[in-house]
Amino acid sequence: MALVMNKKEFALGAVLSITFFALLFVMHHATVISIQGKSLVGYTDEMFVSVSKGSVYFIPDLVQIADKYVGKPLDVKINGSEKSAMLFEKANAKVELKDGALKITGDLGDILKNVLKDADAVFKGEDERVYDRYGYAGKEVVHQWWLSLKGIEGVYKKAKKFDDIKSLETIRIKALEPAFNFSGVEATSASQHALGISTVVVFYVIYTVWWGYAIYFLSEGVGLMMKKSKEKKEA
Numbered sequence: 610m611a612l613v614m615n616k617k618e619f620a621l622g623a624v625l626s627i628t629f630f631a632l633l634f635v636m637h638h639a640t641v642i643s644i645q646g647k648s649l650v651g652y653t654d655e656m657f658v659s660v661s662k663g664s665v666y667f668i669p670d671l672v673q674i675a676d677k678y679v680g681k682p683l684d685v686k687i688n689g690s691e692k693s694a695m696l697f698e699k700a701n702a703k704v705e706l707k708d709g710a711l712k713i714t715g716d717l718g719d720i721l722k723n724v725l726k727d728a729d730a731v732f733k734g735e736d737e738r739v740y741d742r743y744g745y746a747g748k749e750v751v752h753q754w755w756l757s758l759k760g761i762e763g764v765y766k767k768a769k770k771f772d773d774i775k776s777l778e779t780i781r782i783k784a785l786e787p788a789f790n791f792s793g794v795e796a797t798s799a800s801q802h803a804l805g806i807s808t809v810v811v812f813y814v815i816y817t818v819w820w821g822y823a824i825y826f827l828s829e830g831v832g833l834m835m836k837k838s839k840e841k842k843e844a
Contacts, residue, residue, distance in 0.1 A: 615830050617830075618830040619827060619830020622824070622827030623827065625819060625823035625826065629819055635649070637649075655794075660801075662787075662791045662794050667787075668783075668784050671725055671779065671783060672725060674779060675721035675780070676718065677776075678721055679716065679718030681716070681717045684713070685713055685761055686711065687710075687711055689704075689706060689711025689760070690709070690711075690753075692743075692745065693756065694706045695743055696723070696753055696754060697711075697713050700720045700723035701719055711757075727750050728751060728754070728787075730747065731747040731751050731792050732784075732787060732791060732792070734792070747792060751792075752789060754785055755781055755786070758781045762774050762778060762781075
């Protein structure tokens with residue numbers, strides 16, 4: 610077997626590779642080409658995040674979970690801070706904070722309704738309303754609620770209250786996490802970006818094939834395509 614060098618195919622592979630990375634550079638730098646002050650990649654990312662926001666809004670359905678716990682007492686001790694203590698106080702719970710340990714006594718349903726109320730406000734970008742209530746940023750409020758529910762889940766795990774754990778976990782994951790992750794993002798529908806999404810998908814396919822051919826021609830050019838050498842005749 611012998612390696613066969615093909616300069617023409619290697620040159621073609623090199624050109625495809627250079628243009629591939631040149632375009633990659635252009636797409637990542639707003640100083641070269643920008644849309645609304647953002648790079649092509651940055652603009653595309655924001656577009657998809659904006660479209661996906663509408664698909665992760667579950668809060669209206671989660672209210673039904675909170676309703677089931679109205680009248681159910683909560684009496685736990687978790688790790689906490691002054692910020693987290695304030696959350697429960699606003700939910701009409703009694704709290705005692707000492708050496709980082711937060712004792713909470715209250716109505717679990719009312720507390721969960723407050724969790725969803727704050728998550729809904731942050732998700733919709735109504736941070737001022739949340740700030741006026743607690744005195745600190747909406748994302749931090751959501752974060753503190755997330756930590757608190759996680760702590761309560763830990764207490765329930767020891768008590769083997771698995772149904773309650775599932776309910777709190779569902780609210781934490783489907784309400785608090787989207788609120789935190791999509792805070793400040795404007796929700797749009799896919800139909801509003803139909804042309805942009807179609808263009809990105811088509812370009813992605815072409816760009817992927819582009820790189821594939823670059824590798825293919827480079828491989829052939831340096832002789833990685835194996836060919837049989839001529840057999841030597843015996844004397």
